[in-house]
Amino acid sequence: MRATELTLGRSFALAFDDGDDFVKELTGFCAERGIRQAIIPMFLGGFRRVGLVGTAGPLQDPEAPVWDETVLETVEAVGAGTLAWSPDTGSLAPHLHVAVGRKGLEAAGSVSHLLWAEVQFIQEMALQEVIAPSMLRPRCGPHSVPTLTFEPSSLTIPPS
Numbered sequence: 001m002r003a004t005e006l007t008l009g010r011s012f013a014l015a016f017d018d019g020d021d022f023v024k025e026l027t028g029f030c031a032e033r034g035i036r037q038a039i040i041p042m043f044l045g046g047f048r049r050v051g052l053v054g055t056a057g058p059l060q061d062p063e064a065p066v067w068d069e070t071v072l073e074t075v076e077a078v079g080a081g082t083l084a085w086s087p088d089t090g091s092l093a094p095h096l097h098v099a100v101g102r103k104g105l106e107a108a109g110s111v112s113h114l115l116w117a118e119v120q121f122i123q124e125m126a127l128q129e130v131i132a133p134s135m136l137r138p139r140c141g142p143h144s145v146p147t148l149t150f151e152p153s154s155l156t157i158p159p160s
Helices: 022-033
Strands: 007-017 038-053 069-086 091-102 108-132
Touching (some): 007 022, 022 091
Antiparallel strands (some): 007 108, 038 069, 038 108, 069 091, 091 108
């Protein structure tokens, strides 16, 4: 495990509108405000369409990450995540997870990594900027999974 104390900066409330491209609006907002790292304690609302990591078929290797996309429509959603800088792409790397209930299927649920989403009606978010330390998301390990890391500082707690 890795851990560090965070120095927090500005706090924002975001309200996304019907038809918004959720990830594009989020990353655009961060670019406009100079936000390169943040925590997102929660977001909630509806998505007309959402792309999640998942597959309908059997997993070839249960220990390997799944990169396939599953598309769901007309869902209520609650989620959280982190934003960090990817040194591999030189861009903001959101890591968002969401629990969704499909309205047309008795609110049947799915939980996964959010790839993209189109807002339906409204989506609300709390976002807390992180000032220090630098949060990075390089590709690590045998499967090259983007992994949250912290730039070493006096606040960083050594791995246990």
